[in-house]
Amino acid sequence: MDNLRQLVEAFIFAADSPLSLDRLSALIEEPKAKIRPIVEQLQQQYLASECGFYLAEVAGGYQFRTVVELAPWLRKLRKERAPRFSRAALETLAIIAYRQPATRADIEYLRGVDSGGVMKTLLDKNLLRILGKKDVPGRPLIYGTSRHFLELFGLRDLADLPTLKEFTALDPELAVADPLEPEADGAL
């Protein structure tokens, strides 16, 4: 049993991206039900012992990550500064994250400016994903965020996105935000 704990810990440690329970289960050849409690136990253990890192749950998997309080020190480790997002890029990313699936026209209507360049950059950085085509004239591409996006911002899944301030105190007619309809038909 102790052996299994070591194995789970080692796999997560050595993997280069977050490992999901499914993946761990396949690698270790043990059912998920057996692995889940071990992972949870490991999470507790690292939290309790105040390590410089912890076992984070991100993008549907588990990964060891340094604690955020050490950020100013750890940045010294990298020669280059982490690339900063422009405001346009963050706005576009936020719109797609909360509204996905979204077309380029949706994004440009909300931002009031051409967003093609920003979206290309985000696609190049692997933060966006093409989900398919929308079934309207012109068949525009629809976009969503990628797994890499979740990893970058340390989110478990899309439900883990910070909640947006709703405009509750307003005229209900104005407050109706368009609902998120799963309109992606998935066809390429």
Place this chain on the structure above:
Amino acid sequence: MAIQIRTENFSGPLDLLLHLIKSHEMDIVDIRIVEITEQYLQIIEQMQQLDLDIAGEFLLMAATLVHIKSRMLLPVSDDIGEEDEDPRAELVKRLLEYQRYKDAAELFQQLPQLERDIFSAQFQCPDAGESDSEENEIPIGLYQLADAFHQLLKEKPPEIFHEVIRESLSVADYIERIVERLLQQKRLSFREIFSAESSRNQLIVTFLATLELVKMHIVSIDQVDDFSEIWLALMVPADQLSSISPEKDLLGYG
């Protein structure tokens, strides 16, 4: 009072408008449209004097504001009924929506970011890229696949002379060709499926055939790492292949 504002500080006309509303301590849902329009136009004018490139979007917003202003000056006629919408309604809705995403963008900025605030264990083996490390392959998206094809096309400059001989290339034939090669070799890199002497047309048909194969769930595409080689492999055992051989008529290519 001249306010020094430069467009590059704003990500768009909505952003500028929000700034004006805030700096004049107005309520978004009850914009004093005359005042705002005046301010906005003044700024646009200043930008022209500074000879900045004014984006069309800023001008479009100016037109929208003037339009709303003129509609608000019209007397409300009782005949049309009470449901006459406030001319500002759509703009207000857009501003509120935009405000939400602007806030969300700031929230994202503050979230701890990997490689900026938080670091994870990384092991990059220098020659892991093209090895047989099937273990860590990640499924890739359409964008990456199309991008890889774009790179390939770039290396094949457009042929300047072309004869007007119509060569009929069948996607179905190329599907069979790729499947045959995959049967022999089990795995092919994205580059390998294109033979070096192919013309651009052949490259395109090969790419279409690859997409069809992926769509038919006959071939899987994987990548070890971002920007590394893309691999194709058969997902279907060889003995089942004959039953799903492409129906040429259904593909819908000439």
